[in-house]
Amino acid sequence: MVFYASPSLRVATAPITDGPLDMGNLTATLRIGIKEALLGIGFPTRALRRFDQSIILFYHAIGEGGVPAKSFEKQLCYLQRHFEMIFASEVDTPSPSGRLRVAITFDDGLKNTKDVALPILQKLGIKATLFALPGNVRWLWTAEMRERLEAAMADETIIDAMPPLRDARDIDRVIEDMKTMSHDALVAAIARIRNATSFEPSPAWRSKHELMNAEELRALPTDLIEIGAHTLTHPILPHVEDDWLEREIVDSKHQLEAVLQRQVTTLSYPNGGFDQRCLEIASRHYDYAFTTETAIGDFDDQQVLKGHKHAINRLHGVDHQAEMPLRMLRFLTNGHGFSAQPTAGAAVTAGPDQEETPGYEIPAVMQK
Ligand SMILES: [Zn+2]
Numbered sequence: 001m002v003f004y005a006s007p008s009l010r011v012a013t014a015p016i017t018d019g020p021l022d023m024g025n026l027t028a029t030l031r032i033g034i035k036e037a038l039l040g041i042g043f044p045t046r047a048l049r050r051f052d053q054s055i056i057l058f059y060h061a062i063g064e065g066g067v068p069a070k071s072f073e074k075q076l077c078y079l080q081r082h083f084e085m086i087f088a089s090e091v092d093t094p095s096p097s098g099r100l101r102v103a104i105t106f107d108d109g110l111k112n113t114k115d116v117a118l119p120i121l122q123k124l125g126i127k128a129t130l131f132a133l134p135g136n137v138r139w140l141w142t143a144e145m146r147e148r149l150e151a152a153m154a155d156e157t158i159i160d161a162m163p164p165l166r167d168a169r170d171i172d173r174v175i176e177d178m179k180t181m182s183h184d185a186l187v188a189a190i191a192r193i194r195n196a197t198s199f200e201p202s203p204a205w206r207s208k209h210e211l212m213n214a215e216e217l218r219a220l221p222t223d224l225i226e227i228g229a230h231t232l233t234h235p236i237l238p239h240v241e242d243d244w245l246e247r248e249i250v251d252s253k254h255q256l257e258a259v260l261q262r263q264v265t266t267l268s269y270p271n272g273g274f275d276q277r278c279l280e281i282a283s284r285h286y287d288y289a290f291t292t293e294t295a296i297g298d299f300d301d302q303q304v305l306k307g308h309k310h311a312i313n314r315l316h317g318v319d320h321q322a323e324m325p326l327r328m329l330r331f332l333t334n335g336h337g338f339s340a341q342p343t344a345g346a347a348v349t350a351g352p353d354q355e356e357t358p359g360y361e362i363p364a365v366m367q368k
Contacts, residue, residue: 056313057104075317228268
């Protein structure tokens, strides 16, 4: 069917993106404007300050291909002005001020964190926790597989031998499918894709995806950067067999401690994914373990996880500073903030962006 929209309608509906509630650029711009106006009158900030809890934000790359560096700096300035900044290991420490406590965390230990985020943290004097692999993996398998499959898509001789790859979404599907494989099946799949494709990462790709090595991890300033573990090889833990699971969770701590010559007390589950076995192992070896609001895994009883020190939920860092306070408020009102005691009230009504963030209504700790 051909549909001839009037120019004004076209502005209101295009571009169409994949989110069912995304009404396009115009609406997004209006939303940002509304949020900036609310921020201007102090609406979410006053409500946020009343939470005597901790909220943990997590980021990956800052700058090129990630959260814009300027926006990241603005977010930090806002957080520092209004809340108490803590390390992830201080999530349970009572605050003398009774104010909301905020921990900034980075997953993976990208060189990008050292090169782009750290100078901003140093400039502002804000501390952060980095969840790293022990320094002997050059980049994550997901990044390498994506790069290989993208290169393969451009090569007809290879593409015939691969799963149907027509566009970027097919590559996403292959990667997501690989994340659900058992450890052995994943190792085999990675080997098959490596054999069938070529891989010549450009300097730009390397600077975006390379992880810090042991020496670089050791050189990070300890007053500002706390280091936690993020497993040995970044597998999706619920799909890992028992014997390998213990190694991923425990050996990564011991190897990091050998590299850093200090204790490692926190763990972040790759892609947030964990199961009962992970909870048990993490509880024996770490003070705290962190998941994400969009975790991969399988966990039936959400109530068990409330206030659990080894299933602490984290909120994904946003691209635009004006988005952050309302998203933090939504996260906290939905009970995802951390306090060791059961949360007592902190009765705050939901913000006006209710219809925009339907995902927060679902207990998101363990969605498939
Ligand atoms: Zn990760």
